[in-house]
Amino acid sequence: xxxxxxxxxxxxxxxxxxxxxxxxxxxxxxxxxxxxxxxxxxxxxxxxxxxxxxxxxxxxxxxxxxxxxxxxxxxxxxxxxxxxxxxxxxxxxxxxxxxxxxxxxxxxxxxxxxxxxxxxxxxxxxxxxxxxxxxxxxxxxxxxxxxxxxxxxxxxxxxxxxxxxxxxxxxxxxxxxxxxxxxxxxxxxxxxxxxxxxxxxxxxxxxxxxxxxxxxxxxxxxxxxxxxxxxxxxxxxxxxxxxxxxxxxxxxxxxxxxxxxxxxxxxxxxxxxxxxxxxxxxxxxxxxxxxxxxxxxxxxxxxxxxxxxxxxxxxxxxxxxxxxxxx
Numbered sequence: 001x002x003x004x005x006x007x008x009x010x011x012x013x014x015x016x017x018x019x020x021x022x023x024x025x026x027x028x029x030x031x032x033x034x035x036x037x038x039x040x041x042x043x044x045x046x047x048x049x050x051x052x053x054x055x056x057x058x059x060x061x062x063x064x065x066x067x068x069x070x071x072x073x074x075x076x077x078x079x080x081x082x083x084x085x086x087x088x089x090x091x092x093x094x095x096x097x098x099x100x101x102x103x104x105x106x107x108x109x110x111x112x113x114x115x116x117x118x119x120x121x122x123x124x125x126x127x128x129x130x131x132x133x134x135x136x137x138x139x140x141x142x143x144x145x146x147x148x149x150x151x152x153x154x155x156x157x158x159x160x161x162x163x164x165x166x167x168x169x170x171x172x173x174x175x176x177x178x179x180x181x182x183x184x185x186x187x188x189x190x191x192x193x194x195x196x197x198x199x200x201x202x203x204x205x206x207x208x209x210x211x212x213x214x215x216x217x218x219x220x221x222x223x224x225x226x227x228x229x230x231x232x233x234x235x236x237x238x239x240x241x242x243x244x245x246x247x248x249x250x251x252x253x254x255x256x257x258x259x260x261x262x263x264x265x266x267x268x269x270x271x272x273x274x275x276x277x278x279x280x281x282x283x284x285x286x287x288x289x290x291x292x293x294x295x296x297x298x299x300x301x302x303x304x305x306x307x308x309x310x311x312x313x314x315x316x317x318x319x320x321x322x323x324x325x326x327x
Contacts, residue, residue: 029058030268032258033070033082035146036063038176038201040193040289041083041256044113047286048083048258048276055275057268066146066174068098075104077261081272085116086255086302087230088148094304098147106262108308110273111298114290115234116256117194118152121182121244124208128188131160131212134167137188140178142171149175153191155227159214159252194251195241195289203243211244214252221252230254241288255300260308269310273298277314299323 034045045061052059062079064070071092074082084092084107095103122128128137134157141164143149157163172178175192179202182190189212192199203209214220216233224231231252238245258276260269276283277295284291299307299315300323307315315321 027058029060030081030264031062031079032059033062033064033074033079035066035174036176038196038198039063040116040196041067043197043287044256044290045083047283047290048113050286051279051282052272052275054282055279057271057275059272064145066143066149068147069145071099071104071107072102074259074261075106077106077263080264080268081110081258081260083113084257084259085148086112086257086305087151087228089257089259089305090230090302091148093306097151107259107305108262108311109299109302109305110258110260110269110308110311111276112294112300113256113258114292114294115253117236117251117253118149118156118191119194119244119251120156120189120191120212121199121202121209122189122212123206124210124246126188126210128212131156131214132162134160134189134212135162136167138168138170138186139189140172140175140181140187140191141169143175143178144171144173146174149178149191151227155224155231155252156191156214158223158227159220161220161223194236194244199243209244210246211249211251213250216250224252228252228254262308264308264310266308266310266313269308270313271310273311273314277318296320 032045032049034041036042042063049059049061067084067088070082073079091097092099092104093107170181170187172181176198178190179192179198181187183202183205221233231254233250234253235248235250236245237248280293280295283293299320312321
């Protein structure tokens with residue numbers, strides 16, 4: 001069954017291909033790595049690609065099985081751009097966590113895209129009301145092609161004082177696999193990015209999903225920070241595109257970013273950065289959650305993660321560089 005969101009994303013992707021086909025023969029087409037169709041990053045990447053292509057910079061989505069499988073490709077300049085969270089970018093650049101011994105020093109930040117919410121979903125009518133209620137229940141784990149998801153799952157459980165010892169584990173390849181196992185009744189919850197097309201599909205197939213809230217107390221967040229040090233608590237109200245948020249719900253967030261290989265020409269990155277800054281409405285029209293993209297918050301101090309020279313050039317022009325402390 002094709003959902004309206006899926007049809008919209010497919011139409012956006014088709015529009016990107018049409019623009020690329022009409023581009024001059026000598027115009028270089030650049031790639032942006034994302035997850036597969038249904039992933040939040042795929043939909044966001046399709047919207048960014050369309051806006052870039054419409055404004056003279058041919059860009060196309062290159063789907064991978066998961067972020068962990070395409071970060072090395074961006075680092076090796078096999079694909080020029082990628083959508084990666086701040087958390088995973090930090091681990092990749094420093095060679096820590098799941099990237100221990102496999103650092104990606106050629107990754108450069110371009111822009112913050114929007115807050116990213118990795119949340120736990122249960123059935124709308126489930127007796128499970130809190131994360132603590134998952135004790136003894138079955139949850140997806142491992143996420144072979146998206147290893148960061150294993151850390152996020154553990155961070156979510158830790159918020160309620162739980163660990164993998166307290167639940168039944170079901171290994172899955174990625175978040176899509178986890179969602180599919182949930183639909184089949186093999187797990188009691190699944191983790192996914194809020195606003196992703198796949199969540200809307202699951203919601204329609206099973207009669208509704210609900211997001212489990214986190215505990216925002218300092219003690220609970222300290223447990224979460226052992227796995228997700230850049231996460232922060234925020235409360236979301238029900239809104240269009242927020243499938244599963246049925247009442248004001250506290251979740252944790254961190255930033256989704258657009259990154260590039262350091263060798264991508266400065267003028268190309270400058271142009272893409274400017275296009276995104278000037279086209280918030282077009283980005284939101286391509287993918288609703290991008291309405292939270294903030295042109296006045298495209299850069300911030302991210303410690304070991306460096307910004308691309310082309311992005312820095314644009315930010316200097318608009319007076320946004322260096323980033324203000326705490327931005």
